Amino acid sequence: MSDEGKTYGMMASFKTTGAVMQAAEKVRDEGFKHWDVISPFPIHGMDGAMGITRSKVPIFTLIGGATGFFGGNLMIWYMNAYDYAIPVGGKPMFSPMYAFPVSYELTILLAAFGAIIGMLLMNRLPMHYHPAMKHDAVDRASNDRFFIVIESSDPRFDEKTTTALLERIGGSDVTKIED
Amino acid sequence: MISLDDTKSVNESLIKEAKPATLPRRKLVENDRSFDWITEKVCGIVEEKTPTWWWVCFFISGFVSLFTVAGTIYLISTGVGVWGLNNPVNWGWAIVNFVFWIGIGHAGTLISAILCLLKQNWRTSINRAAEAMTIFAVVCAGIFPLIHVGRVWFAWWLFPIPNANVIWPQFRSPLLWDVFAVSTYGTVSLLFWYVGMIPDLATLRDRAKTRLKQLFYGFFAMGWRGSNRHWSNYEMAYLLLAGLATPLVLSVHTIVSFDFAVSLIPGWHTTIFPPYFVAGAIFSGFGMVLTLMLPLRSIYGLHDLITQYHIDCMCKITLATGSMVGYAYAIEFFIAWYGANDFESFAFINRAFGPYAWAYWIMITCNVISPQLFWFRKVRENPAFVWIVCIFVNIGMWFERFVIVVTSLSRDFLPTSWGYYSPTLTDIMTYVGTFGIFTFLFLLFLRFLPLMAMAEIKAVTPQANPHHNSEGGSH
Incomplete structure (x- = not known):
């Protein structure tokens, strides 16, 4: 993590709502805190799957x-x-x-x-730049693809094990995102 | 299609667990369309080459809207004498048109707010266009109270700014309440519309090919990227806005009706006005939603998104609110008789049989009789027929406001001060022009902004349910 200071995180794509939901539950259970799900519409029950508390x-x-x-x-x-x-x-x-x-x-x-x-x-909107927008397929996040991004700022982040985790939980196109 | 949960032990369960048949839910998106299909369909409307019919309508509506511009310039430069107003009818078409347009707007807010709170998922494919209709209707409505004040350059006296004599506005006046109600309504509708559109603007931004479009959609999408942490706050804000817009929409027409009900004119001074006005507003608004959506549905081939189920739902609301309006007309007559007030009874007999009887019976025919056709499925399933009935509703609701405003004023307490009001050409052209303004704005909306709430439609499709697929686990 220290030698890869410019890494923002690892990002994987998912094809279906069910797949990203199950994957999110697993990421949550691994204990990650600095991570996100990107989806073209709000997924019912995703807040619980991510462990997000009620909006303020x-x-x-x-x-x-x-x-x-x-x-x-x-x-x-x-x-x-x-x-x-x-x-x-x-x-x-x-x-x-x-x-x-x-x-x-x-x-x-x-x-x-x-x-x-x-x-x-x-x-924190408007925010016209965000590293997660660098993924090659992220344009489809506003159409029909789902993504999970785990940030390098998370204490549990490690490039190899996080990549392995994202692949194990069904993510494809696992990509390293530069900050 | 109808399937019972367990067919194995029918004999045992027949008596003990007799369940009602589980009727399949009507599909909100026909033909099991994919997320990508929805995106392509809705974005395609904006991204395709500008169709010829659009240009034709654009120029015609632009030309027609000049009538309002010309009428307003003539009015301001000459004086209110260019309108047909005179004693005793000092509120004429301007107020009729104002109430008409504000009423049109109400269906948009009903669809976006009240149906959202009631979890009526069919609203998703029509709410964007209906909200656009609301905003443009408020724009048209706002013109009239502004110009009917006579000396337009003093219109700022309505706002809480001290005038030249350091006098503040008089907050006991319903007309001032109206200023706050309508401006709040316009503002909140605009915000609600815009917030709902942010995710769809992001979709258009991601698909934009030219630099100008990228900048335009990118700016207004505010960097939306579909993060679930964002969705969480976004959905909460949207729900709150729906919860706020609901009491707002009910209050706006209530306050509009106070303009009449708080006065002492027979026919106006009644407590039934607020609910009666709100029902009428929703009735007229749904008439206008259908008037707009049915042609768009066939022009853009949106049959899979605006299904027969959607049309059925809208027709039924039109029928329900139309019947409420009919009931209000009846109860007004009953109370006029039961209240034993000579002026009140006269006002109502005068409405139905006096010099404006023609307007009254147009109103009854269009508002009470024509929506009753929606009881029949055959009528609801014929879009051309539905469209014609909705045109009648639009006409009828304009006449309702005309009847209320003009008949009561033209013959009030003293027969010596009775009169007959007729509009002038300026009155008529100024009103006709607002249809040009409305259509002009709606065409621009059609061309540059997403006509349907893509993110919301996707969220109500079966595949958006995380438990939809076999890989999605158990319930």
């Missing part, structure tokens, strides 16, 4: 939504009751009733932004 995106959504709701109420109170009070028909200057529709829409708006920003942050 909902936290961002909650923060966005709460900001929208309380921010909306605060904005309306400030504008219509505090900074320039507009008396209408002797009604209270501020009421959560009339502030609700706008606050509700702002809740959804900012929660949606939260979900998307959260997804982009957690995935």
Whole structure:
């Protein structure tokens, strides 16, 4: 590993969803942490097969939504009751009733932004370069092929044994990927 | 096709374990198409040489959209007098068209969000186009409230920015709620559409031959590479967006209906408006989805992706929402009588038998009677017939908004201030032009972006199930 500082990892391709799923379970059971499955669509149950924990995106959504709701109420109170009070028909200057529709829409708006920003942050997107895109057949990852890539940064990574592992679990075109 | 799990011990199980027959699920992709076939089919639409019909439609729609441009310039430079508005009808075609277009959009969000939450997998092949339809419909809708304010250069007063006298907008007004509802709806729909498209843009990027296309798709795909660690967050975000878009879509038409329901005009001031408007919106939207998808299906040969099952499902939703709308029309009449309010009763009798009776009966024919044809399988299986019924639905839903807006205003409380409203040529041409804008944008979408959610369609095929193949292990 030390003498191959430029190696990003080893990458193997799989033909079917079932094959990559079983292979992923084996890689997980070997104890690897820095590795990934690349697939043209989300595979049902793959998170479990890879041992990925639940996504943290909902936290961002909650923060966005709460900001929208309380921010909306605060904005309306400030504008219509505090900074320039507009008396209408002797009604209270501020009421959560009339502030609700706008606050509700702002809740959804900012929660949606939260979900998307959260997804982009957690995935570190946009990322227009990634070593895994160097594999010769990786274009098919957006079509009909599945890949497993084990990164050299994983403590268990060793070029020979990892190659052997990927071949044993059914991977073809096992390729070394340069960083 | 029908197979019972165990046929060995029929005699024993007959009484003890009498099970209902397991009906085979309808296939979402016909002819067991491969992943690669789906990619080729959908990308082929974008990658093929621009067809002649596309250019013809593109120029015609571009020309028609100039009507709206011209109508708007004439309106702004001259004043709202160029429209048919006058006392007592101060809300005319602009509001009718606004509600019509916003309603069209609702089916897109229903398909992408509500059907996603309900795990209706058939949505996958139509959701992309339906969401595109939503966005373009919101674009067309947004034009009208903006220009109908009269002095367009003051439209920014609607936003929470203090005006020249440091006065803020009045948040008690449903019209202001509308501004927030529609702009949130447009924004969230656009984000939802774009996020859903990222994996498919990556597919187009990987297949792009020219440098320009590589840059264009590469930029918008944001470096998506199909990593499962990404998919995990992506699916969560998509689910959350679906969960957010669901209350959003229900609220948007609710708030649009508040524009009417919160006023005191007979025929508008009713609590039935929010659910009735939402049902009508979904009804009209599905009419438009079918109007668009049926021709595309035959032009591009998408019969394996938009199957008869998809058409059946859409027809049934149209039937269900159409019946809800019919029920709402009936209950409005009942409540007008039961409520014992003279003005309310008059408003409804006037709708059906007054000077606008022609519009009312067009509405009833198109919205209540025509979708009832979808009860018959023979009708649902005839795409040309379905398409014609959907055109009726589109017409009927425009007339519904016309009836609501115009009949109530033209004859309200005082007979001395009654009037009859007719649109001017400017009204008509401005509206016709929006169909040009809508078609123009949709054609661009067709040519440059993936028409169908390839990744999602692949995910619902049998071979996407990890347990599908014999090598895939046990359940």
